[in-house]
Amino acid sequence: MTNDKLNDKIIKACLFDMDGLLVNTEDIYTITCNEILEKYNKGPLTWDVKLQLQGLPGFEAGSKLIEHYKLPLTFEEFNRMNVASQDLKWPTCEFLPGALDLLTYLHGKNVPIALCTSSNQTKFHAKTSHLTEGFKLFDAVTTGDDPKLANGRGKPCPDIWQIGLKKLNEKYGTKITPDECIVFEDGKPGVISGKAFGGNVVWVPHHDAYDHLGDVEAFLEGRGEMLNSLEDLDKAKYGL
Known part of the structure; x- marks a missing residue:
């Protein structure tokens, strides 16, 4: 990757939040x-x-x-x-603009993708059972009640992303590091956790939240970018 690309790193995995990012829950x-x-x-x-x-x-x-x-x-x-x-x-509930297309694209490019949601297993299945076309594409799924996620260590702690990445590395026998990942989030606690994890954060907040986001650049601390929609992701910027 050339010097004008993010962190001089090729992105090797993508980790996704679910609620408000992929689906309109x-x-x-x-x-x-x-x-x-x-x-x-x-x-x-x-x-x-x-x-x-x-x-x-x-x-x-x-x-x-x-x-x-x-x-x-x-x-x-x-x-x-x-x-x-x-x-x-x-x-x-339904997929938000660009979500299914992005998951399909990454799956087709053999980029490992993990879902890391604070929803518990029951809610996850209730929200996604009619949307299997997209959610079957994930290589790993971590929910908020995953036994590997200790009590009190949900977002904004980085643990759920660490667990998701570990599952990907174990599945594929890889050694992908956090800085080689994009963390996709819509919420502020998730962005904080993504930064603590060490990933490159792509923040897609709800449009109605814009008036309450504050100083976006200061909040991101140079650790990512904010998009209006997943449709706006510049894949080439991340070597995808």
Whole structure:
């Protein structure tokens, strides 16, 4: 790779978040949370708050939301209401622009790809069972309840990306390093975890979040770039 290419490295693997990056489930999370908030004359859920919840494990995200809006609910009560509403809506979720095309492209180029999502196994299958065309392309999948992911070590900790990369290296007998990976994320906690992991971050935030992102360049710290859509990825820039 020439000196004008990223880190003088050829990208050898790509690691993906799921919610809000590949599929439009973040919109469903907003809808179901607002249904609960409205019952208690709270809300609506705004993006300055939502940005703090994205990518977090379910218990942590739910607890933060309960605390912020001072809901008279335990996490278990909130979660039961939320899950009941979500389960009706997951079958309607769909790929976001450019997501399926990018996964198909990388698979066709034999670039190892791993999914690293904070969703647990049950939610992962509920969200993806009707989207197998794309999700069957992944070489490795790590969910938020993976036994290798210690309690309290979800995003913004880097562990989930480390686990995902280890699975790829074990599958293919490779020694790919974090700096040879792209980490694709939509949420701020995920971007923080991707930087801590040592990957090259491609950040694709929800359009409604733009007014609350702050200083994007300072946040990225020269460790990646922000795109409007996965459709805008310059593959040549990363040697893909």
